[in-house]
Amino acid sequence: MAIFDECKEAIIQGDIDRARELANQALADKLDLNMVIDAFSEAIRHVGDLFDEGEYFLPELMRSAEAMKAAMAVLTPHLTTGEIETRSLGKVVIGTIEGDIHDIGKTLVASMLAAEGFEVYDLGADVPVATFIEKALEVDAQLICISALLTTTMVGQKKLIEQLVKQNIRDRFKVLLGGAPVSKNWVAEIGADGTAENAISAVKLAKELMVH
């Protein structure tokens, strides 16, 4: 099997050690790293589709994301700054809003965004609105992803939008909302840019928003 196919297979199988090994082999063989990363990336997109179609379960998706992360940890230091910038799909600041300590859904979205090529700044859970904005400005992010798992904490998503408007920087960022109680009506009501019901849909939506 050619190494590119092996790279894809390692991601599809969620084989973390093999993905890392293949990344090291690619370095040793002085292969075109962009082609190697393309192979890994193609596989992680395929895994996302398999999850969406019900062929993969969440832990299998996560193993593939972990394998992708392991491979990229080997390869990224050997890319030039220009290559890293070219490959990056954008910068994302992500977190769960203040008052809410649910972390897992947000972490899954962050992992899949990173696996697909976004530069992700994960602020964790229970994050004040001001911290989201400060970080997004600091890293010059294009996207802010803000999660809320309770109807009582969703109001923090609205506060974020209001603050962006108040500071006259709403146009600088696309804002994605996450969390079980978040509906399209809520997105429209507070003037956010979208919501997705799982990590795979979130990545697809984030990519779409980066284009528009």
Added chain:
Amino acid sequence: MRILEQIGISLDNQEILQLLRSKNSSAQKGKASKEPSPQLLDDIESLKKEALELIETKAIYEVFTSKDLLPRHLFELSEKTILAVCSISKAVEDKISKQMDKGELAQGVILDAIASHAAEETASQLTKIILEENKEILHKNKYTSRFSPGYCRWSVEDGQKLIFSLLPVEAIKVKLSPSFMMIPRKSVSFAINIGKRVEKDLGIKECVTCDLDDCDYRR
């Protein structure tokens, strides 16, 4: 008021797998889907054992007169209302956090699904115990399924305020955050209405007949 500990629960792999599927998947839409891999089933089995060692089920409940309870639309047809809170304790959540922090995402999401299922299973077993312990009141009346804040047009805020103001939940080491989130997170609070006129379908059965098709809490 009644406090219970060590409520026996059994964990069903199919329920856990259901929580680990994409909501878009064919299996979630009632169609056949791929069987889980042997590795996934092995992981679930070993993490179930780990979880069961960490889980400490606890519960508290009390029977109240319904006439003073708000919002009235939920309680106006009932004579008595049982309010209850149960939890599987914080130890499993700590373990999940550690795994996620270490980047062991696959293990973390499996354990989280097990814990979620365990919390629901504890609520189901508690309901059976409540029904058994209160059969003298129940046999002359109709009663609803259990229903929780956030469901059945009962807001999280109103529901949790009511339940946590009437039950001394600190006795089972559950507390409410300022945003009305239960800590530990894997806790369930609920009510059961009892009376000659209650609508039996109120509660978890109601989603099937509820007209709020796009309700975020639809089961």
